[in-house]
Amino acid sequence: MLTSIKEQWFSNVRGDILAGIVVALALIPEAIAFSIIAGVDPMVGLYASFCIAVIIAFVGGRPGMISAATGAMALLMVPLVRDHGVNYLLAATILTGVLQIIFGIFKVARIMKFIPRAVMIGFVNALAILIFMAQVPHFIGISTMTYIFVAITLAIVYIVPRFFKAIPAPLIALVVLTATAIFSGFDLRTVGDLGAIQRTLPSFFLPDVPFTFETLQIIFPYALALTIVGLLESLLTASIVDDMTGTEGDKNKEARGQGIANFITGFFGGMASCAMIGQSVINVKSGGRGRLSSLVAGVFLMFLIIVLGNVVVQIPMAVLVGIMIMVSIGTFDWSSFKYMKNAPKTDVVVMLATVIIVVATHDLSKGVLAGVVLSALFFVAKVSTIKVETRVESSLTRFHVKGPLFFASVDGFIKHFDFSKQNEKIIIDFTDTQIWDDSAVGAIDKVMIKLAENQNDVTIHGLNPASKRLIDKLAIHNDPNAKLSAH
Amino acid sequence: MYKHIILAVDGSDHSIRATDETIKLVKGTKTIVEIVHVSDFSKSKDEVLHAEGQEALEVKRRKKLLPIEESLETQGIAYNVKLLRGEPGPAIVEYVNESQADLVVVGSRGLNSLQEMMLGSVSHKIMKRVECPVLLVK
Numbered sequence: 001m002l003t004s005i006k007e008q009w010f011s012n013v014r015g016d017i018l019a020g021i022v023v024a025l026a027l028i029p030e031a032i033a034f035s036i037i038a039g040v041d042p043m044v045g046l047y048a049s050f051c052i053a054v055i056i057a058f059v060g061g062r063p064g065m066i067s068a069a070t071g072a073m074a075l076l077m078v079p080l081v082r083d084h085g086v087n088y089l090l091a092a093t094i095l096t097g098v099l100q101i102i103f104g105i106f107k108v109a110r111i112m113k114f115i116p117r118a119v120m121i122g123f124v125n126a127l128a129i130l131i132f133m134a135q136v137p138h139f140i141g142i143s144t145m146t147y148i149f150v151a152i153t154l155a156i157v158y159i160v161p162r163f164f165k166a167i168p169a170p171l172i173a174l175v176v177l178t179a180t181a182i183f184s185g186f187d188l189r190t191v192g193d194l195g196a197i198q199r200t201l202p203s204f205f206l207p208d209v210p211f212t213f214e215t216l217q218i219i220f221p222y223a224l225a226l227t228i229v230g231l232l233e234s235l236l237t238a239s240i241v242d243d244m245t246g247t248e249g250d251k252n253k254e255a256r257g258q259g260i261a262n263f264i265t266g267f268f269g270g271m272a273s274c275a276m277i278g279q280s281v282i283n284v285k286s287g288g289r290g291r292l293s294s295l296v297a298g299v300f301l302m303f304l305i306i307v308l309g310n311v312v313v314q315i316p317m318a319v320l321v322g323i324m325i326m327v328s329i330g331t332f333d334w335s336s337f338k339y340m341k342n343a344p345k346t347d348v349v350v351m352l353a354t355v356i357i358v359v360a361t362h363d364l365s366k367g368v369l370a371g372v373v374l375s376a377l378f379f380v381a382k383v384s385t386i387k388v389e390t391r392v393e394s395s396l397t398r399f400h401v402k403g404p405l406f407f408a409s410v411d412g413f414i415k416h417f418d419f420s421k422q423n424e425k426i427i428i429d430f431t432d433t434q435i436w437d438d439s440a441v442g443a444i445d446k447v448m449i450k451l452a453e454n455q456n457d458v459t460i461h462g463l464n465p466a467s468k469r470l471i472d473k474l475a476i477h478n479d480p481n482a483k484l485s486a487h
Numbered sequence: 488m489y490k491h492i493i494l495a496v497d498g499s500d501h502s503i504r505a506t507d508e509t510i511k512l513v514k515g516t517k518t519i520v521e522i523v524h525v526s527d528f529s530k531s532k533d534e535v536l537h538a539e540g541q542e543a544l545e546v547k548r549r550k551k552l553l554p555i556e557e558s559l560e561t562q563g564i565a566y567n568v569k570l571l572r573g574e575p576g577p578a579i580v581e582y583v584n585e586s587q588a589d590l591v592v593v594g595s596r597g598l599n600s601l602q603e604m605m606l607g608s609v610s611h612k613i614m615k616r617v618e619c620p621v622l623l624v625k
């Protein structure tokens with residue numbers, strides 16, 4: 001237990017601290033911009049980012065991942081804040097925390113895995129579109145100077161990193177253009193026009209809402225949407241961080257951690273938050289790997305606000321708009337166009353439907369739910385559970401696999417095997433099954449290697465020629481030096 | 488000749504040519520050939536989003552190396568495979584410098600000087616920073 005703490009907190013101190021600082025610097029404009037999208041005071045997003053980042057550092061399940069105020073969550077809050085005010089938002093945040101903890105306890109994270117790829121791609125694209133659309137009122141038709149500042153921000157943000165990577169480009173844009181705006185006296189809208197920046201730490205208070213069933217009725221649908229979207233984005237981000245670092249996080253622990261963090265944050269004046277793809281990628285790329293990076297990011301963010309709060313109010317909105325446009329471009333999945341050409345038509349329909357419904361309703365959760373239902377309808381024909389019958393005969397054990405083996409049945413397939421068997425002759429019979437995809441090949445590999453590790457003699461029977469070809473080409477179990485992960 | 492050659496590949500045609508040169512160097516000797524491939528971090532987001540799960544993604548990455556592995560196998564050359572993660576240039580450089588390799592073989596993308604300035608070059612970074620001889624295959 002102690003070694004794990006040492007490993008998750010102290011194995012990468014320098015990298016974590018530096019990465020945490022970079023993240024905090026990049027996070028300030030985003031937290032402010034997302035607060036503005038939600039229609040709340042910039043402090044709501046900043047307090048949220050501070051609380052979430054710090055709490056998740058301790059209770060999260062995916063070290064190295066950064067959680068803070070996000071666009072996906074902010075977009076869901078718009079009607080709630082507009083119709084009922086920020087206190088209801090805080091109450092919804094607390095309820096979101098509760099729901100997320102419940103989801104985590106009930107291991108709902110596993111169900112999230114079955115959200116089809118087409119829906120996730122649709123989610124990400126719709127999010128990018130909505131973030132862009134939210135910027136429009138802040139820069140279209142205001143003044144020429146606004147367009148100029150937006151253009152310069154974009155120029156800085158895309159060109160500078162090619163030559164100079166030590167300081168995040170959005171921060172450079174922020175500093176340079178805020179200074180320009182202050183000294184030149186151009187007439188530009190600033191952050192201060194939309195809200196005040198308090199240079200104080202967050203304080204505990206109960207949201208000012210009546211403790212009635214009516215309040216619950218109002219906040220529950222929002223809390224549910226926030227829970228779904230928050231967990232979805234967090235689990236997607238966790239998979240990305242898993243892949244980038246080559247390690248595996250604990251998804252259910254992360255769900256519970258998100259819940260705890262949101263629950264507490266609601267009491268400190270912060271809006272519901274979740275993991276951020278962009279910042280997590282920046283964190284890992286900057287060398288962050290452990291929990292310390294999230295803690296440093298949150299603390300440093302708060303420190304900067306306290307120290308530099310006065311300047312933050314003078315940031316021109318145009319700069320934030322430019323940064324948000326960059327975020328939107330970075331969030332959009334540009335390989336979707338290639339995907340649309342190559343993926344099965346039903347998947348493409350699901351993806352487009354998800355995007356259209358989200359953009360039409362301005363609600364990510366509705367799009368996801370619609371996409372999932374649509375996908376299930378398409379998928380029902382294909383899905384069948386995989387069965388593995390075990391038969392122990394005189395000198396050998398025969399595993400008879402029935403049903404298609406593909407990404408959705410891979411887990412069930414692997415679980416059917418008793419890996420404690422030793423020194424046995426084992427036959428895996430694939431006569432009544434079909435190998436559908438690379439996941440299946442990977443799974444068969446895994447099973448064969450694990451059984452072989454215990455000196456079992458494993459043979460495969462009954463593969464149809466197509467499946468046999470796939471296995472022969474790609475599986476590594478026949479390599480005596482093969483280990484389960486190829487690295 | 489060489490004791491341990493690292494063949495840095497990305498699955499492209501240049502990697503195939505680099506493999507051919509490696510075969511020429513190694514055939515008939517007892518040189519250890521290590522195929523090194525770096526999964527570009529920056530592409531992680533797209534790859535995870537488009538993959539159907541972790542298993543499929545790993546197999547997909549190995550698939551890229553298939554033609555290279557096949558060519559080494561048909562020549563009867565023993566090799567092992569190392570999959571790294573991170574930024575391609577620096578990750579290869581770090582790995583090579585920490586290993587006992589005495590030669591790195593890498594393909595060049597053939598970028599012109601403008602492209603090199605805009606896009607950077609993995610082979611360029613390897614050439615500059617690796618601490619052993621490099622064979623750059625065009």
